[in-house]
Amino acid sequence: MPPKGHGPHGFTGAKPKNMKKTAKRVLSYLSNYRWRFILVLICIAITALTSVAGSLFMQPLIDDYIKPLVLMDNPDFTSLVHALTILAIIYVFGILAMWLYSRLMITISQGILKKVRDEMFAKMQRLPIKYFDTHQHGDLMSRYTNDTDTLRQMLSQSIPQIFSSILSILAVIAAMIYTSWQLSLIVLASVVVMLVIVKFLGGKSSFYFARQQKAVGAVNGYIEEMINGQKVVKVFCHEEKAKEGFEKINNELCRSMTLANSFANIMMPTMSNLGNLLYVVLAIAGGAMALNGVGGLTLGAIAAFLDLSRGFFRPISQVSQQVNSIVMALAGAERIFELMDAEEEQDEGTVSLVRVEKDGRDYKETTSRNGIWAWKCPNEYGVSYEPLKGDVRFFDVDFGYNEEKIVLHDINLYAEPGQKIAFVGATGAGKTTITNLINRFYDIADGEILYDGIDIKQIKKPDLRRSLGIVLQDTNLFTGTVMENIRYGRLDATDEEVYAAAKLANAEEFIRLLPQGYQTEITANGESLSQGQRQLLAIARAAVADPPVMILDEATSSIDTRTEIIVQRGMDALMKGRTVFVIAHRLSTIQNADVIMVLENGRIIERGNHDALMEQKGKYYELYTGSFVKE
């Protein structure tokens, strides 16, 4: 039966674009298990032959053992027992072979799945931020769920079953022809009829399933939207309207579902009864042939043939079913490979961050934790060391998320070590974008950014990012304890260092009040914590990393004034003694800034400290005093 999934892909459009290439690539994963897979194929063949052997045995059973014995006065059953023993041994082999290939397929399929999942995740870690901007999370998630699951079904069920079905069909055909070629012709004719019927029913069924899937999507979408807005529906007394709207699409779903399921349900009884019909026709024809002495058919041969024909229809309908599910699985695999083939974040940097200590006039590398950080720059004479200070400069930087649309123009700015640079401006003016350029989440289109005099393109990305701390507007925490979440900033931080960071961030007070203190488990992005508390943890996390340069994106609203004061104190403590880029919403932050950049439409339109900008009576003055009323 076709699947009833209602993930983002659903049933429609589940055709792979390049089936051959994808199939080849899936099979390439099998190559690690080459010998085992060959063994699987051998076992499948043995299993298929065993069941044919059982049917074929009907002929000697009836013709050679039973019939002659009936005529004897003193029947001797030893030869029958002998034959049955051989049959039993064949059966045992068949069963063992079946068990063995199922067992081997588990190792193969689960092993491949693990490899695919791990590769996919590892790959995802190497993708640029841009990729995540342009792909929906739900869509990426479904590659780990729906798509890997269909792949699992294909590997563990469809592939062995298709082989087993094909081998059974071949073995049965051979056995049938061997038993009676005349009756075989009847069977082959009926197969043609059956294929036509399967094609018709299957086509209808998948047509209506596609329609049903569309209706399911509509109903689910409607439910999601309405239930999420249920409170608004109530406030506007819109309940009756909402019911009417639902009734309409729900009825449509019912119609297409009835049709889709009808065809799916009809398939099975049609097939099994056609099988019965063939069985009956064969019995009649076989009987007639035996009576007229055509083809030398004995009763035992007819019995064997009938038994063979029973086992013939099922594998045929199975093949068509499994082909469908393989096509679907390949579509899923294609999506997985699409992720795996996505362009990775490029890192052509050569400069790295190392700990050094002073050795006379030069620096030398050290593993001691007392050493200071320095940039290790390879040059034609070997290496030189440049102490990490936190000096960041932009020269004529242009940037666009794509080449056609430049969103930042001619950005120039100089942040000396320990300085605080504030960005203000409307949403979409480009504040966040600028900060995303410093840590190379995005690469600039033109111009240059220097960090301690080194072009950031020459610095290895991990080292560049390690030298920058960041507190984002939306806090992301990870499942784990409070301790683990703070330590995320620096994995080798001692407990004491974590406590110190929490204290600095002003987070200590609330952590102590949690049921298990630092060992309290955080789940679902800290749903049990308030927005303010989550921010405090993010500040502590940045504090434990202790980088010379910080990028802060202040949260706008949604926390009350009192919590805000606590968060603010934490932020202030974090900023002390560092170069700070802050996307500011609070007056206190701005007033203390060394330089304020006022951004509008991707350009810096005013710069200077608070007093200077106020005197200028420009945009900043307008924003600050709120003395204007316009959109």
Added chain:
Amino acid sequence: MIKELAKHIGEYKKVTILTPIVAAVEVALEVLIPLVLARLIDLGIDMGDMAVIKRYGAYLIGLTILSLIFGVTSGRFAAIAAAGFSRNLRRDIYNQVQEFSFHNIDKFSTASLVTRMTTDVNNVQMAFQMLIRIAVRAPLMLIFSVVAAVFINPKLAVTFLVAVPLLGIGLIFISTNVFPIMDRVFKTYDKLNNVVQENLHGIRVVKSFVREKHEEEKFNQTSENIYRDFSKAERIMILNAPLMMIAVYTAMILISYFGARFIVVGTLTTGELMSLITYTGQIMMSLMMVSMIFVMLTISRTGARRIVEVLREQSDLTNPGEALTEVEDATLEFKDVSFSYTDDLDKLCLKNINLTIPQGAVVGIIGATGSGKSSLVQLIPRLYDTTCGEITMGGVNIKNYDLEVLRNQVAMVLQKNTLFSGTIKENLRWGDEHASEEEIIKACQIACADGFIRQFPQGYDTYIEQGGSNVSGGQKQRLCIARALLKKPKILILDDSTSAVDTATDASIRKALREEQSQMTKIIIAQRISSIKDADFIIVLENGAVDAIGTHEELLTNNEIYREIYQAQAKGGDFDAA
């Protein structure tokens, strides 16, 4: 539980009952076929009588065609019944939720309601379809086949009486061992999804702290657990097929041997032996089906329970019998009002509130998160009912007004607001279905939305995506205010409704409201002092109680909380340059 769900079959009752009956007939016919065939073989082929072959051949063809017709019919009926049942069920849950109060909705959470209406209904529908057809077919096939076998030869049928229970026990053993492991596998899957999801959401954090390797390790460990547990479960599950084979093959060998002996003695015919072998296959297959059905039904039980929970939920909001449909005076009075979301007197979020809000007043409400601001205003349009005390409007208890009339007079702009997919105009008409163009534009002008709407290429016909994802937060808030204004209410409540709007626009909205809608009572909850500074009076809430009431100047001089907030905002407050 089943009884309760069965109520929703409704007009599909007839088809639902017919399906298993038709299916039973189909099974009976199918089981008859080998019996008749045995006759054809013994009396026709073995005896060499062509007339008998022709006669029984005709019977058999008739039987299969009948069985085909019944089989197709039962499949069709099952589809009709199941699709109809799920339609009714979905509709009934949906309509039930429409009757829910806010209290009911909170209890379930919207996400869980959505799952119940989609995934759960789907699973229950599948189970239902299986229950009325396959779950009838498989056991009947088993029983009929055994009966037929006993009818042919009771002694040989003993084989089945031994093999069937043995296989049954084996299947039960396998499933009871697999269940707990699979349970663990599903939990680990959840964990894996969680790791991926957190990674996706926090990808910027991961990258800025250079934690890619750390994340990979976390993932690989979970992935390893799935690999291990899933393999373990599958290793047990694959025993199913060999077990079944053992049963079938053993039965075949035994039947062949004893069958041969009986034929020689003359108590069995060759045709009958063949039928017995056919029945062996059918019996074992149906046994497999039965165990599969059992598993499927267990899985869908959870979904069924979750659906029944929603259907059982009683809405706790009642409309009065003889309701007042006219609101003459919108003066509000809170008399000793206390309120708890859980009706638990120990967990009150509002305590002994006494207030009077005259019609046309502009009232500001301020206080820390959790001080009860939203709770207080939600009581006015009866989104929740008071736990103790009463609220009157125009001297009449609000519970005596018709609920729809009350909510139309008290327009509320919720903190978490939603726009629906549709054009801007359609969204605004939620406030008033018959609003004219002029009225719509007027409302938008007051809400300072007209300006940005006109800048959209399609203006008022701009299509809003689901959840309003294609307009900014501030624009969304302004559209929601305009939508509420179109109701032409006597009381307008803004619950932190301009938080994403810049200070200047916020000010002009308030100015327009004051000038254009002077008769309307305006209750404004805000974080920013600037939003409520010029209100007629301001209510300061603290821990669910009224701490002080007064004008901005009064509160500045004699209320500590207010002063503290003011000072905090004045020196470190907002600089939202939107």
